[in-house]
Amino acid sequence: MFEKALVGSKRYWTWVIVLLAVIGIGFITYLQQFKLGLGITGLSRDVSWGLYIGQFTFLVGVAASAVMLVIPYYLHDFKKFGKIVILGEFLAVSAVTMCILFIFVDMGQPMRIMNVILHPTPNSIMFWDSVVLGGYLGLNIIIGWATLHADKKGTRPAAWVKPLIYLSIPWAISIHTVTAFLYAGLPGRHFWLSAIMAARFLASAFAGGPALLIILALIVRKFTKFDPGKEAIQAIGKIVTYAMIANVFFLLLEIFTAAYSSIPGHTHPFKYLYFGLEGHARLVPLMWASSILAIVSIVLLVFPSIRKNESMLALACIALFVSLWIDKGFGLIIGGFVPNMFEKVTEYWPTLPETIITISVWAVGFLILTILYKVAVSVREETAGIELEH
Amino acid sequence: MSMDRREFLKIAGSSTFLATIGIGAGWILSRPGEFLEASQFLQTKELLKAKQWAMVVDMRKLKTEEDYKKVIDACHRIHNVPNFDNPKDEVKWIWLDTFEHAFPGQESEFMPEQMKHKPFVLLCNHCENPPCVRVCPTKATFKRKDGITMQDLHRCIGCRYCMAACPFGARSFNYRDPRPAIKEPNPEYPTRMIGVVEKCTFCEERLAKGQMPACVEASNGALVFGDISDPNSEVRKILNTNYTIRRKAELGTRPVVYYILDIPTSVVPGGEGNV
Numbered sequence: 006m007f008e009k010a011l012v013g014s015k016r017y018w019t020w021v022i023v024l025l026a027v028i029g030i031g032f033i034t035y036l037q038q039f040k041l042g043l044g045i046t047g048l049s050r051d052v053s054w055g056l057y058i059g060q061f062t063f064l065v066g067v068a069a070s071a072v073m074l075v076i077p078y079y080l081h082d083f084k085k086f087g088k089i090v091i092l093g094e095f096l097a098v099s100a101v102t103m104c105i106l107f108i109f110v111d112m113g114q115p116m117r118i119m120n121v122i123l124h125p126t127p128n129s130i131m132f133w134d135s136v137v138l139g140g141y142l143g144l145n146i147i148i149g150w151a152t153l154h155a156d157k158k159g160t161r162p163a164a165w166v167k168p169l170i171y172l173s174i175p176w177a178i179s180i181h182t183v184t185a186f187l188y189a190g191l192p193g194r195h196f197w198l199s200a201i202m203a204a205r206f207l208a209s210a211f212a213g214g215p216a217l218l219i220i221l222a223l224i225v226r227k228f229t230k231f232d233p234g235k236e237a238i239q240a241i242g243k244i245v246t247y248a249m250i251a252n253v254f255f256l257l258l259e260i261f262t263a264a265y266s267s268i269p270g271h272t273h274p275f276k277y278l279y280f281g282l283e284g285h286a287r288l289v290p291l292m293w294a295s296s297i298l299a300i301v302s303i304v305l306l307v308f309p310s311i312r313k314n315e316s317m318l319a320l321a322c323i324a325l326f327v328s329l330w331i332d333k334g335f336g337l338i339i340g341g342f343v344p345n346m347f348e349k350v351t352e353y354w355p356t357l358p359e360t361i362i363t364i365s366v367w368a369v370g371f372l373i374l375t376i377l378y379k380v381a382v383s384v385r386e387e388t389a390g391i392e393l394e395h
Numbered sequence: 396m397s398m399d400r401r402e403f404l405k406i407a408g409s410s411t412f413l414a415t416i417g418i419g420a421g422w423i424l425s426r427p428g429e430f431l432e433a434s435q436f437l438q439t440k441e442l443l444k445a446k447q448w449a450m451v452v453d454m455r456k457l458k459t460e461e462d463y464k465k466v467i468d469a470c471h472r473i474h475n476v477p478n479f480d481n482p483k484d485e486v487k488w489i490w491l492d493t494f495e496h497a498f499p500g501q502e503s504e505f506m507p508e509q510m511k512h513k514p515f516v517l518l519c520n521h522c523e524n525p526p527c528v529r530v531c532p533t534k535a536t537f538k539r540k541d542g543i544t545m546q547d548l549h550r551c552i553g554c555r556y557c558m559a560a561c562p563f564g565a566r567s568f569n570y571r572d573p574r575p576a577i578k579e580p581n582p583e584y585p586t587r588m589i590g591v592v593e594k595c596t597f598c599e600e601r602l603a604k605g606q607m608p609a610c611v612e613a614s615n616g617a618l619v620f621g622d623i624s625d626p627n628s629e630v631r632k633i634l635n636t637n638y639t640i641r642r643k644a645e646l647g648t649r650p651v652v653y654y655i656l657d658i659p660t661s662v663v664p665g666g667e668g669n670v
Contacts (some may be wrong), residue, residue, distance in 0.1 A: 041571065041572075041589075042569065042570055042571050042572065042589035042590055043553075043568070043570050043590065044483075044484050044570035044571040048484040048570065049482070049484070049570075050482070050484070050485050050486075050564075050567060050568065053555040053558040053568060054555060054559060103445075108554075111554070112552055112553050112554055112591025113552070113553015113554070113555070113568060113589065113591055113592075114550070114551065114552050114553040114589075114590045114591060115552075115553075117550070117551075117552045117553075118552060120532075120533040120535075120550055120552050121532050121533055121552065123533075124533045124534050124550065126531065126532050126533060126534050127423040127424075128423055128424060128529050129529070129530050129531055129532040129556070130530065130558050131530065131532035131554065132422075132532045135532070160477070185416070188554075188559075191526060191530070191559060191560045192526055192560075192562050192646040192648060193526075193561075193562025193563075193572065193643060193646055194559065194560075194562075202576065202578060269500065270499075270500070293591075325418075341559070342559075344618075346561070346562055346564035347492060347496035347499065347564055348495070348499040348500075348562060349496060349499070350497060351482070377530075378514060384653070
C-alpha cells in the first residue's frame with residue numbers, strides 16, 4: 006500500500022518538499038546542539054526542562070486521543086466513525102513518533118539512549134513511559150495498517166486484530182497516565198504534586214487530540230475525494246466539548262486548592278504563571294491568551310447551533326488547540342520549575358535554535374501524517390461506496 | 396447476565412492476573428532502587444567504612460568570607476568543577492545561600508539579622524530515601540550501602556529527570572563543555588563531558604584513600620563528617636548535644652546533612668554573651 010504515497014498531485018509533492026526543507030534546517034540546527042550541548046537552548050540549572058519536554062507531554066495527549074474514536078466504534082458499534090477511525094490511529098502514530106523525537110532532542114547524551122533498555126529500571130516512571138509509548142506506537146501501526154489493508158481488499162481484518170484493538174484502549178489511557186506520573190510524584194514540585202494531574206492530562210488530551218482530528222478531517226475533505234462524514238465530525242465535536250469542559254473544571258479545582266489553602270508552595274507557581282512573581286512575568290500574556298481562547302472555544306462549542314456550523318466548529322477547534330498547547334506544552338512544565346527549589350525566580354524562554362528544532366520535529370510528525378493519510382485516503386478513494394465492516 | 400463456569404474462570408483468572416501486575420508495580424515503585432556496596436567499585440585497603448555517612452555543618456564556626464571560600468574552593472578545585480560565570484550553565488557541588496532560600500518557609504521577618512543574612516553551606520543531602528535515585532531511568536544515579544548517593548557519569552543519558560526530582564537543587568547539568576572552563580585541571584580526578592548530570596559525592600574517592608571529604612578538611616572543624624549509625628562517632632555526639640535542623644525534612648527524603656544554627660545567644664535572657 007505504501008506505493009500510494011509515492012504518487013500524488015503537484016500540491017502533495019510541494020507540501021512534502023516544504024516539510025523536508027524544514028526538517029533539513031532543523032537537522033542542521035540539531036547537529037549544532039549535538040556538538041555544543043543543550044547550552045544553546047534557554048534551559049538552565051533552575052528550569053531544566055522546557056519546550057522539548059512540553060511538546061512531548063502535549064503530544065502524548067494527542068496520541069492517546071485516538072481512543073476517543075476507537076471506543077465508540079469498536080465498543081459501542083458507532084458505525085459513523087467507520088471511516089474516520091483510521092485517521093485517529095495514524096494521528097497517534099505520528100504523535101508518538103514526535104514524542105520519541107522530542108525526548109531524543111532533549112537528551113544530554115542521546116547516543117546513550119539504549120541505556121534505558123540495557124539497564125531497565127522499574128522504579129523509574131521514565132522507564133515505564135518508554136515501555137508504554139513504544140508499545141502504543143507498535144499497536145497503532147499494526148492496527149492501522151491491518152484494518153486499512155483489509156479495507157483495500159474489501160475483506161474484514163484478520164481475527165487477531167480485534168484483541169489488539171481492545172488492548173489499545175487501556176493502553177491509550179496508560180500512556181497519558183504514566184506521563185502524568187512523571188510529574189505528579191516528585192516531592193518538592195508543588196505545582197505538579199497533585200492527584201488530579203493524570204485526570205487533567207486525560208481530559209485535555211481528549212479535548213485537544215480530537216479537536217486536531219476535526220481540523221485534519223476538514224482539510225482531508227477539502228483537498229481529497231475522501232469524506233470522513235459530516236455526522237462523524239459532529240460527533241467528535243461533542244466529545245471535544247465535554248472533554249474541554251472537564252479540562253477547564255479540573256484546572257479550576259487546582260486553582261481552588263492552591264488559592265484557598267494559600268500555601269506558598271502551591272500558590273507561587275500559579276501567581277508566576279498568571280500574574281508574575283517578584284517582578285518576573287514572562288509567561289503572563291501567554292497564560293491569559295490560553296485562558297481567553299479556552300473560554301472562546303467553550304462558548305463556540307457548547308451551543309449546538311454554533312457547533313453545527315462547520316466553519317465555527319473549525320474556529321473553535323483551532324482556539325481550543327492553541328489554548329491547550331500553551332497550557333500544557335509550555336505553562337505546565339515551566340510552572341513546575343518556577344519558583345525554583347530555593348523559592349527564587351529564574352525565568353525561561355526558548356532560544357532560536359531550540360525553536361527551530363521544535364518546529365522541525367513537528368515537521369517530521371506532519372510528514373509522517375501526510376504520508377499515512379495519503380495512503381489511507383487513496384485506499385478509501387478506491388473503495389468509496391463500499392460499506393466498511395470491521 | 397448469566398455466566399457459565401468457563402466464562403467465570405476466565406474473568407476471575409484475568410482479574411487475578413491484572414491485580415498481581417498492579418500489586419507488583421506498586422511494590423516496585425515504592426522501592427528506592429538497589430543499593431550497592433562501596434567495595435563494589437573501589438577496592439582499596441584504606442577505604443573508610445560506615446553504615447551511614449552523615450555531615451554536620453556548624454554555622455557557629457563559619458565566620459569570615461575566607462572560611463567559606465576555603466571550603467568551596469577545596470571541593471571545586473580537586474573535582475574539576477568548571478566556572479562559567481553564568482548562572483544559566485552553572486555547575487556547583489557545594490555553594491552558599493541565605494537561610495530563607497535554604498530553608499524556604501522557615502524564615503520570619505523578625506529573625507536575628509545575623510541569621511537572615513549569613514550564608515549557609517549547601518550541598519547534596521545524600522538522602523536516605525533519595526527521589527533522584529528513584530526516578531533515574533538507567534540507574535546512573537544510585538545509592539551505596541554506606542549512604543552515599545552516587546552518579547555514574549558514563550551511564551547518565553542526560554534526561555535531567557533527577558534535577559526535576561531533587562528538592563534541594565543539588566544537581567548540575569553540563570549544558571556546555573566543562574573542560575575549557577576549568578582553570579587549573581586536577582589530573583587526579585576526571586573531568587566531565589557535555590550532557591551529563593553531576594553533584595557532590597561526599598568525596599568517595601578520598602574516603603577510598605582513608606581521607607575525609609575535602610570540604611570537611613578545609614573547614615577548620617565547621618563541617619563534621621562521620622558514621623551516624625555509630626553512637627560513638629563525632630557526628631552522633633554533636634547531634635545528641637545540639638539542636639540541629641535539616642533542609643525540607645518534611646518531604647521524607649531523609650537528608651543526612653544537619654545544620655547547627657548560629658543563634659546569637661546574647662538575645663536569650665540568661666544566655667551567655669556572644670558578641
